[in-house]
Amino acid sequence: MCGRMAMTLPHEAMVELFAATPANDLPEVPNYNVCPTVQIPVVTAEAGLRQYRPMRWGFIPKWYKKPNGGPLLINARAETIAEKPAFREACRARRCLVPCTGFYEWERDSDDKPLPWFVARSDGAPLVMAGIWQDWERDGERLTTCAVVTTEANDAMARIHHRIPVILTPDQWALWLGETGKGASTIMHAPPEDALHFDRVSTDVNSNRAKGAALIEPLAE
Template structure:
């Protein structure tokens, strides 16, 4: 799964990377401990161009009467995404790119949760596969929300957690966004061995209120 991540890369670099038009209300960066229900920046393709704008991290199905009317859906399993009623339509028509600098996972030592920070080994930006939905609330309120697509972890990553975000390669961005026809499901694979690197970090990140660059610093031995 992916329940926390960091985004430290500047907006102008991201809009250039994705050749996207930025919104005026992007979430601030850098952020070192992004949690579900918080706004994140995502890329969608609409009306012939890409847009880089904010969405709520936590997918809101159209039948929810309020954003908290059911489970908090911040991840979507690749194996069942086309079958689940909450995600089925979005997986076909509303896919997005969710950039990140890295994400966190936890292992257990007795009752203690030990945090790890995972990045690309080559230090390039991560690009998560995502799906999104526009939810119409009461009195005309509209909320755009998203979820990160995950798949079964392989190799060393499986020692940390059984799930891992789907990381899209640059050559798959257009396919995932629906700009190159069908076949996006082929991109929903686990990162190859050696693509990711991970390190233990301090316990401060266990609090969802913590933030700051110290959260991603390697734990001193």
């Protein structure tokens, strides 16, 4: 799964990378401890144009009577995304890219203590995850929300956790956004074994209040 991430990439660089038009209300970066329910920048393709815009991380189904009216849906499983009532419409019509520096995942030691890892691309490039999004509105309140798509972990990730975000390469961005026709289901799989780099990091990040660049620094061996 993906339950926490780091976003340190300058908005100007991301706008250029994705050839997108930026919104005026983007969340502040860098943020080394991005938690669910906060605003994150994502890339969408609407009316033939790419937009770089903020969304609430935590997908809200249209039938929720309030934002916390049911389970917090920060991830959507690739294996069932086209069938689940909460996600199937968004999967077909509202897909997005979620760029970040990397994400955190936790393993458990022999005493069941959560040990955090920071996962980033091996080549140092931005890590771009597949996402879905939709607008939610009720009683005058309107939110644009998103979830990260996950799939079964590859062997490298499985040592830590059995799920992994669907990570897209630049040649897959247009297909996921629906700019080059159908076939997005063919790219919902784990990345190659050597695509990601894993670093054990401080347990400071176990607190959602922790801040600062030290959170992603590898622990000394």
